[in-house]
Amino acid sequence: MTAKALLFRGFEELKDTRLSSSEVNDLLFTFYLKNACPQHLTWSLKKIVQLTPRLPEVIVPFKNARFLALRGDDKEKMEFSLADLPFLNPFDWISLFNILSREQKYQPLFDHVKRMLGYYILEVAKLDVEVAGVLDKVPLTVRRPPPKNLNKRKIGKIVNSNWSVAYNSKEGLENVKRIFFLLDKHLYRTPVLEHILHIINKLPSNTADDKTCINDMLRWYIEFRKRILAIIPKVFDRQTSEVKPEE
Known part of the structure; x- marks a missing residue:
């Protein structure tokens, strides 16, 4: 803090x-x-x-x-x-x-x-991509680089050694394989987080414990982000050129 x-x-x-x-x-x-x-x-x-x-x-x-x-x-x-x-x-x-x-x-x-x-x-x-966007700022952290074996990873499969999941991202007319790291959840927009929840839960090979871990963390974080975004217009004076708490 x-x-x-x-x-x-x-x-x-x-x-x-x-x-x-x-x-x-x-x-x-x-x-x-x-x-x-x-x-x-x-x-x-x-x-x-x-x-x-x-x-x-x-x-x-x-x-x-x-x-x-x-x-x-x-x-x-x-x-x-x-x-x-x-x-x-x-x-x-x-x-x-x-x-x-x-x-x-x-x-x-x-x-x-x-x-x-x-x-x-x-x-x-400073951390969350959506909160930063609303306040016209840029997060100070960046996503981890993708693993070298990304192309061999199965979509939706949880790798609990680093808590990552491969997923497809629609870019134009193509699907591009991407990687999601749980530790970087604040750098993915909510639709991506919801997509990760969908693909891990429908894949039978993911263990119940692994799914519970990611489900609990992402559902909590989505709710946390929603509350922060909802309160921002009440806390900040959006008419000034500089974003700061009203005093």
Whole structure:
């Protein structure tokens, strides 16, 4: 995660001071150290279905605020604060963003979450080809080169030594054999990922364990990408020439 995603806590409180970057970092480190819970107490895959913000509390030099959340179908109770945001599931940030945006009285808390979510999305854009395209950027990573034996590979067959799959790509009037690496999933567009799922699942020679591994990873990643793409228009000011989180 970018350091700016953590610096969001200091933008408003320290913006008019003459503190150096190292002094700001020290203050923020102390803030998180004293006020954040261990990650195993805050991380959860259960969706936040209800959120009750508490009154802000002043913790020099920053303000903090606590939340009571109900998660999942069983409405499990969980408390956390702004200091815990870096250690929550990123899907929680989207839930917080949507819930806090509904009422004007939560605007200061909403601004904090929006700023952090914006910098997180910019980090995703450094890796993900579709997110980068929406933000007019180019991913910083490139796909792995194809193996020398690509022409001998069977379409749809999973090679679990490097978790790769050969597939055909329609280019003009021809089908061109390509290679998919699971580790490079962020560099393939969603239709390609869905095509990979289709061809591996219909090939009987793929083992159930191998198919489960790729199915779980790709279905999760497709859903993750959809949520990020859906929230981008709400987080970023698309009217400016420079893409940055609104402040």
